[in-house]
Amino acid sequence: MRDPVAVAEDGGMPILIQPDDLAARIAAGERTVVLDVRWSLAAPDGTEAYRAGHVPGAVYVDLDRELADHDAVGEGRHPLPAEADFTAAMRRWGLRDGDTVVVMDDLGNQSAARAWWLLRHAGFGDVRLLDGALAGWRTAGHALETGDVVPERGDTTARFGAMPVIGxxxxxxxxxxxxxxxxxxxxxxxxxxxxxxxxxxxxxxxxxxxxxxxxxxxxxxxxxxxxxxxxxxxxxxxxxxxxxxxxxxxxxxxxxxxxxxxxxxxxxxxxxxxxxxxxxxxxxxxxxxxx
CATH class of the missing domain: 3.40.250.10 (Rhodanese-like domain)
Incomplete structure (x- = not known):
């Protein structure tokens, strides 16, 4: 049987959420912030794909602009954003302390994992990857929503240091x-x-x-x-x-x-x-x- 939550062996917060479980949370009105991180080397701007169909209520996240700091010199193509800049991004996404956050993409979570990692690094506790990503949501028979989602501004603050980093x-x-x-x-x-x-x-x-x-x-x-x-x-x-x-x-x-x-x-x-x-x-x- 497939592990429905996939928790770390230390008993920490769940890492994954299954599509049916996310759909149930949304239907029950449980506060859940869904972030859509459409990005790839071939198509770095996923805005139009997001607008054409996304998980209901999902907010689009711009990986290049919000999950990286391109003003940092000599630190690679996607340097980590500064705390203040990531705080501004989290607030734009509508995040509040204590929220459950679900991140996903249309690439097997290979781009969404950047948001998962940064949110964990920023001290956010309950951050989950949608297992199977957008394809899994569709395969499970759940509906998509079109257009943009503009949430009420959040008030959380990034405090980096919760995840190990090496230089x-x-x-x-x-x-x-x-x-x-x-x-x-x-x-x-x-x-x-x-x-x-x-x-x-x-x-x-x-x-x-x-x-x-x-x-x-x-x-x-x-x-x-x-x-x-x-x-x-x-x-x-x-x-x-x-x-x-x-x-x-x-x-x-x-x-x-x-x-x-x-x-x-x-x-x-x-x-x-x-x-x-x-x-x-x-x-x-x-x-x-x-x-």
Missing amino acids: IDEVAEVAGRGVLIDARAAERYRGEIEPIDPRAGHIPRAMSAPSGDDLDAAGRFRSPEALRERFAALGVQVGDPVAAYCGSGVTAAHAVASLAIAGIDAALYPGSWSQWSNDPSRPAATGPDSR
């Missing part, structure tokens, strides 16, 4: 003492292609674990047991340091969520390959597993 100088240490996960596509990890960043390859000693492989054929997260087996095969052991990176820190948040479902705490390297590869003093490895 460029700590990455190599994690790769040497524990497990550093590269969540990009395997061909980018191996250095066979690099469509965006200045150098191909990966951080030495990192392990390839494409974020899409954490999902089943329906785009839902694999079970906690299956995810534990996946990460154990990469050498993840309880107590060892674990961190994740990707191209620019977006899908790496999805890897952190997958690890959390498996009961494993992991740090995020927000600068990711986009920061590392822009520093010529940092080595790059190519080919398969370099450990």
Whole structure:
């Protein structure tokens, strides 16, 4: 049977919510803020897709403008936003302290996980990913709403520090003492292609674990047991340091969520390959597993 809530082994807040459970909350009038994070490299502006059909009441979140700070220099393509800027975004979304927040996208939650991670990092307790994302909502037979949703302004405040973060100088240490996960596509990890960043390859000693492989054929997260087996095969052991990176820190948040479902705490390297590869003093490895 599928785990309906997927909580971390430490008994923390649920990480996932199933479409039927979200629909029931909405129907019962339970206060729930739904955030729609439509974004991809091919279509970074998901506004029109959102307006064409979204979960009823969902507020559109602009990943590039609200979940990143492009004024930060030398920190990669999607640096973390400043506390004050993220506070303004959360208030625009209508968030109040104590709310249940559900985030989703149309990409298996690989972009929505950035919002999940930032909200957790900001101290928000009850933040859940809609398992199966928009496709799961549709498959479950639930209706969509069109147009824009403009909520009443919220009053919550971001207080960063609740999630572990590492910088460029700590990455190599994690790769040497524990497990550093590269969540990009395997061909980018191996250095066979690099469509965006200045150098191909990966951080030495990192392990390839494409974020899409954490999902089943329906785009839902694999079970906690299956995810534990996946990460154990990469050498993840309880107590060892674990961190994740990707191209620019977006899908790496999805890897952190997958690890959390498996009961494993992991740090995020927000600068990711986009920061590392822009520093010529940092080595790059190519080919398969370099450990």
